[in-house]
């Protein structure tokens with residue numbers, strides 16, 4: 080029982096839960112990465 | 125309980141990855157879900173139903189629902205089509221029998237306890253749970269009252285307490301979850317005087333239904349409603365006539381509800397992943413283009429400026445030269461004049477000359 | 492013109508104020524009823540029809556028509572169309588007000604509004620598209636607020652905070668576009684779970700794409716439409732840049748809208764073909780579908796094109812109105828008119844007059860807030876202190 084997923088719905092709850100967390104991390108991450116990437120350009124307005 | 129634990133694991137997995145992710149990948153590789161093993165269900169055999177409304181009475185009693193407007197033994201209520209509402213979890217409707225107009229047909233409706241409930245998939249606070257025993261339960265303590273579950277349910281089961289201002293709830297059959305978890309029969313099944321309702325393991329009920337169809341040829345249409353409808357339901361139906369004759373929709377299809385939205389949900393992270401890259405790219409390209417354009421126009425401006433400067437300089441030097449000349453002439457004249465004056469005035473002319481000298485310096489400075 | 496308007500703002504008994512006043516008083520009464528007696532007293536909602544015009548109009552239409560904010564800021568800040576810069580602030584303002592009112596309307600519609608944060612803080616229903624809509628709308632409202640804040644900060648004279656807010660323009664714009672893409676399309680995707688209730692001509696697995704494309708159309712047309720109205724009543728507020736760019740905006744956005752409408756029309760036809768629903772076009776619903784498709788997608792597409800080619804600003808402005816009506820119609824069709832089409836007419840929904848009062852009440856609040864803001868904050872002109880910086 081434990082750790083086993085029996086219904087598609089449960090599978091979706093589980094995977095989408097992780098996905099949403101990843102989305103939040105991704106948004107922050109890519110913003111940070113862009114700043115890192117363009118940090119050498121030294122312009123910034 | 126197990127769900128919140130799983131959720132916690134999900135957090136862990138997202139935070140650290142590792143073993144937990146491996147486990148979910150196992151589940152992903154086997155995307156065919158067959159439901160909880162040994163989960164329960166009810167078989168409703170409309171051929172055996174006599175339309176006595178005892179199940180309605182039983183349901184009303186075990187669920188402490190308010191008394192209906194007309195008593196349960198008043199069978200005339202069945203002359204109009206009814207549906208489940210906030211005071212009724214189950215309803216028996218009467219239908220014309222196309223084969224024997226004299227003997228009407230009946231059909232009981234209540235929540236079908238879908239194997240993949242649309243209501244649960246739709247609820248944005250996960251108020252619904254498909255329990256391992258088979259019942260789809262509802263938790264009013266988190267429900268916001270958006271009523272999206274009612275939009276989603278293909279069987280039009282959930283009802284809402286519209287007249288409650290402060291604590292409206294979704295109301296629907298619970299498969300008597302509290303009773304069946306204690307090993308008791310659902311209220312309606314217990315109240316049924318015939319074999320029209322049978323409670324048991326869903327697999328076994330399917331066998332039982334098939335057996336009845338086989339044993340009594342011609343009595344049933346060869347279809348068990350709920351076996352595959354909307355991905356399958358825990359409540360199963362047998363009928364003597366095509367199911368649409370007893371008010372059941374035959375056009376629902378067999379796609380489980382979560383699959384209807386899976387595509388879009390899967391697209392969400394892709395939008396989040398790709399859009400920033402695309403949009404920032406477009407922005408960067410535009411900015412670059414603009415920089416190039418700016419640089420070009422800047423260069424043009426510099427050239428123009430240089431030219432203007434050159435022109436101005438030539439003009440200036442010309443003007444200066446001219447001024448010099450004029451000045452020289454003026455000085456000459458002044459000197460002449462001074463000399464003449466000096467000659468005329470004889471003494472005390474030194475200071476006059478000096479004064480004029482300062483005047484000259486000033487003009488030069490101005491130029 | 493400017494003289495007229497100043498006199499209007501001085502005397503309070505203008506027709507606008509009188510009508511707005513009546514609606515607001517009625518609205519307050521119905522509000523009291525709604526929150527003390529429950530939904531049953533003020534709505535015609537039923538177990539078959541759980542969503543009425545507060546969702547169909549206030550949410551669906553409201554969000555679509557507030558799309559001008561992301562469309563304009565993306566055009567200017569991301570796609571580098573600097574010449575439309577003066578259109579950004581008004582569009583952001585209407586977007587912000589629009590979303591704020593959507594959220595207000597939701598408080599009327601849901602059974603227990605004080606639980607609206609539950610999906611985020613108590614239990615996340617991550618499989619629900621409504622969860623996604625709720626999350627994106629909440630975040631986008633914040634983004635719009637931040638995008639709008641420079642205007643308010645200029646008005647308040649808080650230079651330092653403003654400079655900080657301006658620095659985030661790019662990030663906010665990109666976030667705004669992502670969030671808008673997601674929730675505009677998810678509003679359509681809400682209905683994906685009910686294939687058995689929505690008429691097959693409107694039900695399509697392309698619904699999210701249709702909603703996204705038509706939100707761009709709605710955004711572009713609303714900018715033109717609002718620009719026209721604003722110019723009529725607030726010309727005295729506009730600076731020369733705004734006045735000069737105004738016609739460019741109408742022409743440019745009209746051109747864009749025309750082309751997007753053409754693409755939309757193509758995807759819609761492909762949708763019919765993908766579902767093989769040609770035979771349904773001959774039915775009553777089919778004819779209604781064709782009215783929507785030809786009269787409110789095809790026709791405006793053509794009229795915009797004509798207007799742009801002939802530089803006919805009057806035609807463009809009227810086409811914008813037609814297009815906006817078309818998007819309203821589309822949202823109402825999907826959420827109310829073609830929804831539950833299988834039910835007998837006795838079970839169908841028609842709004843209660845009190846539901847209409849609340850919808851009108853909410854729109855009126857929006858108008859009043861809009862008037863309050865544009866007559867005080869630098870929306871149609873650049874604040875003299877901050878001219879060169881953007």
Ligand code: SF4
Pocket residue numbers: 234235236237238241242243244260276277278279280281282296
């Ligand atoms: S019948 Fe409706 S309410 Fe019952 S489980 Fe299925 S979707 Fe949910």
Ligand code: SF4
Pocket residue numbers: 246247248249250251252266267268269270271272273274294
């Ligand atoms: S009404 Fe309640 S149970 Fe139904 S979807 Fe909304 S929050 Fe979930």
Ligand code: SF4
Pocket residue numbers: 182183184186187213214234296297298299300310311312313
């Ligand atoms: S299972 Fe229980 S709640 Fe459901 S209809 Fe029967 S008695 Fe009512």
